[in-house]
Amino acid sequence: MASLHGNCYQVECTTGATASPGGSSFNPKYYSLACLRMLLFLSGDVELNPGPITGKKLDMDALTDIFRESVHHYKIIGDGLKLPIADVISMQGTPQDKLREIFQRWFEADKDVNWDTLIKLCDKKPELGKAKNKILAYLGKFNLW
Known part of the structure; x- marks a missing residue:
């Protein structure tokens, strides 16, 4: 009717x-x-899921600055970037040195080396929330959650 x-x-x-x-x-x-x-x-929402990020180049200096406050989470970051945990644990030096080596090995492996991989890693690990906000700020995006 x-x-x-x-x-x-x-x-x-x-x-x-x-x-x-x-x-x-x-x-x-x-x-x-x-x-x-x-x-x-x-x-989906275009603001929350804008697609691939292609603007700023991923380099060691940017990563070192972005993850400066998260260096003590180097094991989590290494595991999230698919490095063997035994290799991460056996690394020598300060946490800053270890994190720099983790990123260097990630670059050398050349597997999913992009900003989206880092953002997804930060999404999976709440301990890396500050790093995610720094990534988004560096890329000119803002966290609206």
Whole structure:
């Protein structure tokens, strides 16, 4: 049963399809609009998921500065960047030296060496929240959560 309220129809779904007098049970314009709305809903929020980051180059100096306050988490970072944990534990030097070596090995392995990998790592490890905010600030993006 359908009833007219201003310019809108209120439709009750039952076993049969009904439409108001003079109307149609299938209107391509409204169907297209509904499909577009669903597509936009499924594609996610562009502000929260902007796509790949290609602007600023990933380099050792930037990483050293960004992770300066997170050096004591070098084991977490090494594990997150897929370095063998035994190698990370056996590294010599200060935590700063170890973190620098972790990043150097990551660069040399050349596997997923990009900003998105670091952001995902920070998302998985709450201890790296400050580092994530620094990455986003460095890239000119802002954390809106």
